[in-house]
Amino acid sequence: MVTRIKQKQIAQLINDGKRLDGREFDKHREIKLEIGVIEKAEGSARVFLGDTEVLVGVKVGIGKPFPDTPSEGVLTVNVELVPLASPMFEPGPPNEDAIEIARVTDRGIREAKTIDLEKLCLQPGKTVLVVFIDVYVLNHNGNLIDASAIAALAALLNTKTSKYEIEEGEVKVKPGYNQLPIRNHPIAVTFAKINDKLIVDPSLEEEEVMDARLTITIEKEGKICAIQKGGTGQITKEQIMEAVKTAETKSSEIRKMVVKD
Amino acid sequence: MTKSDEKLIDKNGLRIDGRKPDELRSIKIKVGVLSNADGSAYIEQGKNKILAAIYGPHETHPKHLALPDRSRLKCRYHMAPFSVDERKSPAPSRREIEISKVIRHALEPSIFLEYYPRTSIDLYIEVLQAHGGTRCASITVASLALADGGIPMRDLTVACAAGKVDGHIVLDLTDNEDKKGQADVPLAIMPNLNAITLLQMDGQLTISEFEETVEFALKGCKQLYEKQREALKAKYVTVEGEEE
Numbered sequence: 184m185v186t187r188i189k190q191k192q193i194a195q196l197i198n199d200g201k202r203l204d205g206r207e208f209d210k211h212r213e214i215k216l217e218i219g220v221i222e223k224a225e226g227s228a229r230v231f232l233g234d235t236e237v238l239v240g241v242k243v244g245i246g247k248p249f250p251d252t253p254s255e256g257v258l259t260v261n262v263e264l265v266p267l268a269s270p271m272f273e274p275g276p277p278n279e280d281a282i283e284i285a286r287v288t289d290r291g292i293r294e295a296k297t298i299d300l301e302k303l304c305l306q307p308g309k310t311v312l313v314v315f316i317d318v319y320v321l322n323h324n325g326n327l328i329d330a331s332a333i334a335a336l337a338a339l340l341n342t343k344t345s346k347y348e349i350e351e352g353e354v355k356v357k358p359g360y361n362q363l364p365i366r367n368h369p370i371a372v373t374f375a376k377i378n379d380k381l382i383v384d385p386s387l388e389e390e391e392v393m394d395a396r397l398t399i400t401i402e403k404e405g406k407i408c409a410i411q412k413g414g415t416g417q418i419t420k421e422q423i424m425e426a427v428k429t430a431e432t433k434s435s436e437i438r439k440m441v442v443k444d
Numbered sequence: 445m446t447k448s449d450e451k452l453i454d455k456n457g458l459r460i461d462g463r464k465p466d467e468l469r470s471i472k473i474k475v476g477v478l479s480n481a482d483g484s485a486y487i488e489q490g491k492n493k494i495l496a497a498i499y500g501p502h503e504t505h506p507k508h509l510a511l512p513d514r515s516r517l518k519c520r521y522h523m524a525p526f527s528v529d530e531r532k533s534p535a536p537s538r539r540e541i542e543i544s545k546v547i548r549h550a551l552e553p554s555i556f557l558e559y560y561p562r563t564s565i566d567l568y569i570e571v572l573q574a575h576g577g578t579r580c581a582s583i584t585v586a587s588l589a590l591a592d593g594g595i596p597m598r599d600l601t602v603a604c605a606a607g608k609v610d611g612h613i614v615l616d617l618t619d620n621e622d623k624k625g626q627a628d629v630p631l632a633i634m635p636n637l638n639a640i641t642l643l644q645m646d647g648q649l650t651i652s653e654f655e656e657t658v659e660f661a662l663k664g665c666k667q668l669y670e671k672q673r674e675a676l677k678a679k680y681v682t683v684e685g686e687e688e
Contacts, residue, residue: 250530277538279545286542294646407654410629410645415552417639420658422555427651 185391193392197377203388204233209429210363211384214333214440218341226342226363230334233386236268239316241336243344243363245354246313248304248400253289256303257313260289260318262331269323283413286317286386287371288331290409291400311343314363326400327380328411332371337441339365368442369408370434371400371432374426376418381426383433395428397423403438452611452621459621461490466660467613468604468667473585473675475592476635483541483593485675487585491575494582497590497594501563515560523571544580545597550583550632550642556596565595567575576619577605582640583632584668592674602672603632603642604664608649615664627652631661635669644677 185193193203204211212233221227222280226241234396246257264272264286277285292298303312316338375385375393385393394416400409407427412418453459462588463469469490478484481497488494510514521544534623536544555565567583568587581631586600607617609625621630628649633640649657 227563247531279541282541283545286538286671288647294648402648406648406650407645408648412546412640412643413549415549417553417634417637417641418643419638419640420662423640423643424651424655427654431651 188243230322236322238340244366253308291369294408295367295402299364372430401434485588492571499563501560514557599634605630607661
């Protein structure tokens, strides 16, 4: 998709400490958030990361817990690379790229213990609430992981579920709503390695030139809660530690935009 | 993590299976174990039992998937239905699809794929028994299968996980330690090139804990690398005095 000459230009600029769109190495594109855009969903958010656009809908249903966690609600993340979002996307079940984005987003939310899943249990071993986070990519211009993670968190913070109670072994819906119990705010920060330099929030063109990708997810106390290296290139330990430190600062900046008290 | 009453590290600092924090599980590796494959290897790392085989480089099917400037590495990580406590459906799960992808990305930097344009190399990994750390053991054994198949490589790739269990940093986590511990960091390196080709993490670690964990994993990889080399050499060594 990116011509050779543009690939060379991107790499050359990086060598000179510059980027194609004029950003500094550690700058994200402009992040815009719209909350509660889908009334039918229990929670939703649309996130723009430059020209990348992602819509997340959260649906909450009743289901069975996993046998190894009988008193916890269930969390699932699914990513759809919708064909209208890019000429590279095709209809069909999620491919490995979609699955990777979903699993990295899931890992950040799960490992930060973002949702208090024990509060979603109605009857231990029998009935729990199931939280479905569906990420819909609407326009792909690079760094879908960060956009998905931000949109998923924003949608969760906006999620209200019906009030359920168990009466005589049956699930009854009561009037009113409950806010989904959210207790942590993980933020993913993705780097691309181009010509041995790390740049934050790669655009699609930069992603097509990058040797390797590194995503660091940081929870609200500043601990790392998920990491994923991607791409067919290699990185050094020094680059990883540099990325971790940058991610710590960047994640707290982004968190302030997403979480408003 | 909820059932933390069970101690994973005793008062002497030893783990449930008697290992020290920085000790690897027992390792058994054999290279060239399947006669049909172009290259193959088998590893036992603790209770993990994993087979890897490669076919190729051969013509790509369907042809439109062929890459004009290099060979295409196809990787399938798969767990046998009987490899875990509860039967696993043989259909590929989302976890297996993700792991297949990260294993492919971990191995690709080591292979001179550009030597075989338009071809494919198929790598098949079958986990016969799983007990934690299968993605790392799979990378270690798959790299040997590639070497056994005569695929030109820059270096072997070797992988090992480290993590945090009961507040201690430990090497080469078992299934229990992974599930009940606080963090798990799988890592793969090309040891002679000082390059990291796989890095993942789940759980929670501070930045300094993370750095220590990475150091642990790097040391584990280097120990494993020696075993890997021994196993590869062993295939080509004849025992002295054998022909007397």
